[in-house]
Amino acid sequence: MKTDFPALIIDTGKVESNIERMLSKASKSKAVLRPHFKTHQSARTGEIFRKKGVEKITVSSVQMAEYFAKYGWNDITIAFPLNLLEIEKTDNLAGKIKLNILLDSPFVASEIAKNTKNNIGVFIEIDTGYHRTGLLPGQENEIEKITDIISNTKNLNFKGFLTHAGHTYNANGKEKIIEILNDAKQKMTALKNKWQQRFPDIIVSYGDTPSCSIADNCNGFDEIRPGNFVYYDVMQYHLGSCNLSDIAVSVAAPVTGIYKNRSEIAVYGGAVHLSKEFIAGDNNFSIFGYIVKYNGNFCWNEPLNGAWVKSISQEHGIVHMPANELGKIKQGDVIGILPVHSCLTANLLNKKFFIPSNEPNISPGRHQTTRKNLIK
Amino acid sequence: MKTDFPALIIDTGKVESNIERMLSKASKSKAVLRPHFKTHQSARTGEIFRKKGVEKITVSSVQMAEYFAKYGWNDITIAFPLNLLEIEKTDNLAGKIKLNILLDSPFVASEIAKNTKNNIGVFIEIDTGYHRTGLLPGQENEIEKITDIISNTKNLNFKGFLTHAGHTYNANGKEKIIEILNDAKQKMTALKNKWQQRFPDIIVSYGDTPSCSIADNCNGFDEIRPGNFVYYDVMQYHLGSCNLSDIAVSVAAPVTGIYKNRSEIAVYGGAVHLSKEFIAGDNNFSIFGYIVKYNGNFCWNEPLNGAWVKSISQEHGIVHMPANELGKIKQGDVIGILPVHSCLTANLLNKKFFIPSNEPNISPGRHQTTRKNLIK
Numbered sequence: 001m002k003t004d005f006p007a008l009i010i011d012t013g014k015v016e017s018n019i020e021r022m023l024s025k026a027s028k029s030k031a032v033l034r035p036h037f038k039t040h041q042s043a044r045t046g047e048i049f050r051k052k053g054v055e056k057i058t059v060s061s062v063q064m065a066e067y068f069a070k071y072g073w074n075d076i077t078i079a080f081p082l083n084l085l086e087i088e089k090t091d092n093l094a095g096k097i098k099l100n101i102l103l104d105s106p107f108v109a110s111e112i113a114k115n116t117k118n119n120i121g122v123f124i125e126i127d128t129g130y131h132r133t134g135l136l137p138g139q140e141n142e143i144e145k146i147t148d149i150i151s152n153t154k155n156l157n158f159k160g161f162l163t164h165a166g167h168t169y170n171a172n173g174k175e176k177i178i179e180i181l182n183d184a185k186q187k188m189t190a191l192k193n194k195w196q197q198r199f200p201d202i203i204v205s206y207g208d209t210p211s212c213s214i215a216d217n218c219n220g221f222d223e224i225r226p227g228n229f230v231y232y233d234v235m236q237y238h239l240g241s242c243n244l245s246d247i248a249v250s251v252a253a254p255v256t257g258i259y260k261n262r263s264e265i266a267v268y269g270g271a272v273h274l275s276k277e278f279i280a281g282d283n284n285f286s287i288f289g290y291i292v293k294y295n296g297n298f299c300w301n302e303p304l305n306g307a308w309v310k311s312i313s314q315e316h317g318i319v320h321m322p323a324n325e326l327g328k329i330k331q332g333d334v335i336g337i338l339p340v341h342s343c344l345t346a347n348l349l350n351k352k353f354f355i356p357s358n359e360p361n362i363s364p365g366r367h368q369t370t371r372k373n374l375i376k
Numbered sequence: 377m378k379t380d381f382p383a384l385i386i387d388t389g390k391v392e393s394n395i396e397r398m399l400s401k402a403s404k405s406k407a408v409l410r411p412h413f414k415t416h417q418s419a420r421t422g423e424i425f426r427k428k429g430v431e432k433i434t435v436s437s438v439q440m441a442e443y444f445a446k447y448g449w450n451d452i453t454i455a456f457p458l459n460l461l462e463i464e465k466t467d468n469l470a471g472k473i474k475l476n477i478l479l480d481s482p483f484v485a486s487e488i489a490k491n492t493k494n495n496i497g498v499f500i501e502i503d504t505g506y507h508r509t510g511l512l513p514g515q516e517n518e519i520e521k522i523t524d525i526i527s528n529t530k531n532l533n534f535k536g537f538l539t540h541a542g543h544t545y546n547a548n549g550k551e552k553i554i555e556i557l558n559d560a561k562q563k564m565t566a567l568k569n570k571w572q573q574r575f576p577d578i579i580v581s582y583g584d585t586p587s588c589s590i591a592d593n594c595n596g597f598d599e600i601r602p603g604n605f606v607y608y609d610v611m612q613y614h615l616g617s618c619n620l621s622d623i624a625v626s627v628a629a630p631v632t633g634i635y636k637n638r639s640e641i642a643v644y645g646g647a648v649h650l651s652k653e654f655i656a657g658d659n660n661f662s663i664f665g666y667i668v669k670y671n672g673n674f675c676w677n678e679p680l681n682g683a684w685v686k687s688i689s690q691e692h693g694i695v696h697m698p699a700n701e702l703g704k705i706k707q708g709d710v711i712g713i714l715p716v717h718s719c720l721t722a723n724l725l726n727k728k729f730f731i732p733s734n735e736p737n738i739s740p741g742r743h744q745t746t747r748k749n750l751i752k
Contacts, residue, residue: 002461003461004459004461004462004465005437005438005439005459005461005462038690038691060690060691061381061644061691062381063381080632080644080691080692081632081633081642082632083380083381083630083632083644084630084632084707084708085378085379085380085381085630085708085710086380086381086630089380104633105633105634105707107706107707108632108707111707111708131635131638132642132687132689132692132694133632133633133635133642133692136637166689254459254460254461254462256456256457256458256459256460256484256509257457257480257481257509258481259507259509261512262507266457266508266509268437268456268459271651271653271720272720272723275647275651275652276651276652276653276717276720277647277652311508313508313542314414314436314719314720314723315414315436315437315456316456316508316509318508330483331460331481331483331484331487332460332461332487334461341652343690344647344648344652344690347648347690348724
């Protein structure tokens with residue numbers, strides 16, 4: 001196998017282990033794993049989840065929900081507050097599958113209530129500290145207004161409360177991440193206890209890979225929605241969510257230049273392949289990815305010590321290489337880059353995609369055809 | 377016209393003015409404008425250049441060259457050091473159009489010399505201080521080896537020296553940018569003077585939007601290759617390359633949440649639409665875009681004072697809004713975002729694309745069909 005331009009390489013063995021580990025944590029915590037499929041956006045990777053018994057999924061847009069519905073996923077939560085301009089599309093999809101949406105506004109709730117013809121499950125999104133979207137736990141008036149609208153609308157079913165504790169990504173250390181999880185648990189449990197008197201079947205749903213990876217268990221949540229854990233990445237490694245050996249994705253990048261005087265190489269692989277996500281160090285030191293060497297079938301071991309992507313522009317990546325490795329590399333070789341943020345990298349490259357082993361059988365789709373086109 | 381999810385909006389009037397201004401500077405400098413099409417990657421925007429008389433273009437990948445060749449562009453420079461794995465594709469394309477490539481390595485030069493069946497123009501890339509790719513002006517041995525290989529290969533024609541002074545993007549102020557341009561001019565002119573004794577027809581080619589925009593003229597270069605100037609963006613505004621009113625691109629983003637307590641709104645428009653490029657200020661203050669209001673046909677005026685995209689995740693953008701504007705906005709409205717880096721934004725969105733006015737007529741292509749699909 002070879003590729004002549006930047007391609008996403010997935011190690012399905014690692015994907016399976018990552019899924020098994022999270023499933024086992026969910027099971028031990030008596031929570032349902034409803035993984036977030038925004039990370040991979042791939043029907044093929046979805047099949048690996050299906051084989052492990054996953055039936056419910058999370059996505060972040062109506063388009064993504066439509067894509068996975070085509071591949072037979074019929075229980076989907078769109079974890080993005082309902083976009084009023086997409087009510088019709090959302091409602092149409094709800095006519096085909098079990099669909100849950102997010103609301104954090106009585107105004108939007110009243111609009112969907114007026115316009116839905118199909119059954120839709122509704123989560124109220126709660127902001128437990130990330131301050132992106134959602135109602136604060138104390139905004140009881142708004143919560144009550146939304147639940148009233150749901151109660152009075154035949155097609156809307158109140159599913160419970162949902163939060164994404166994305167502030168774990170900015171947390172300084174594992175202890176802080178666990179603190180965020182416990183704080184969210186306390187807030188969400190209080191809401192559940194209060195509202196289940198009126199709605200006995202409601203659940204609380206919790207997201208984010210760092211806390212679901214680092215915590216011993218997710219007790220107290222009925223459902224967890226991590227996504228990134230399927231591939232992990234350099235950022236998750238730095239947060240303490242995974243080992244380097246758990247990272248299941250790399251970008252194959254052709255080497256196009258050798259610059260011995262500055263101990264660097266240039267690769268075909270830049271911001272339009274990896275994204276501009278980086279890890280910032282002191283003194284303007286940045287990491288845009290770690291470097292791995294491929295053997296045979298695009299398999300890799302640990303990253304090369306002392307090698308990292310130090311800068312990227314649109315199509316170029318500049319890689320610092322240790323002196324002892326520099327002499328072994330030439331133009332025309334292909335090296336691997338472990339990305340800093342696998343969700344964004346997969347979004348950029350998942351049409352240029354293949355899996356080295358254990359390919360699950362899925363019905364024809366874009367990933368199926370691209371392999372044939374891209375890999376000679 | 378409306379859009380229900382993030383779409384790239386191009387103001388073709390501004391595009392025309394931006395092109396005219398750069399053409400006039402090139403003409404005054406007696407340089408050919410060979411614009412870099414990596415910024416827009418759009419056949420439709422390409423047609424605006426063609427109408428203004430542009431015939432030669434620059435791209436950053438073989439794929440991009442193939443794409444524009446399909447739209448009738450037949451004089452293309454691939455401004456990325458030749459990827460040895462794409463020799464065959466490159467050579468095939470050179471059989472169809474006038475194609476120039478970049479070399480900065482005698483090893484790669486000898487490989488292409490052995491493998492080309494068609495005429496290919498060759499620029500030697502020079503590193504005038506950016507330290508991304510290219511030979512240093514003082515690496516005379518390597519330059520000589522490459523020119524010897526070109527001389528001895530019937531199908532290779534030496535076109536001259538090319539540099540991209542990308543370090544202007546890190547320059548502190550306009551004076552520093554002009555200093556970089558003058559330094560590059562001195563280095564490139566010295567090379568030309570030396571080598572034109574042996575190769576009388578060689579030229580020197582110079583790139584980058586900041587210096588080509590800020591300098592009064594580009595005298596001393598035979599060719600200039602800026603790209604970003606066609607759209608400009610918030611980063612170029614901060615560098616001093618343009619006025620805010622020159623920015624010809626915005627992203628239409630549906631408003632999905634209003635958070636009065638923190639003077640913020642949430643929009644459907646995140647890292648997979650805008651890219652993660654940002655402008656960093658002190659105290660962790662970041663700008664991921666400025667905000668404009670649309671009137672009628674997605675036209676806009678100056679950005680809203682005191683409004684900016686303060687953070688983004690995969691699909692969400694969080695916008696700080698001044699208090700007086702907050703009350704006027706509701707879910708379901710669409711606001712515009714001026715992107716920080718238009719090249720990366722266009723790369724993410726140019727399949728979700730339309731132009732509000734002055735559409736040039738081009739043969740059917742992806743941009744033609746997407747308009748029909750996306751805009752109701």
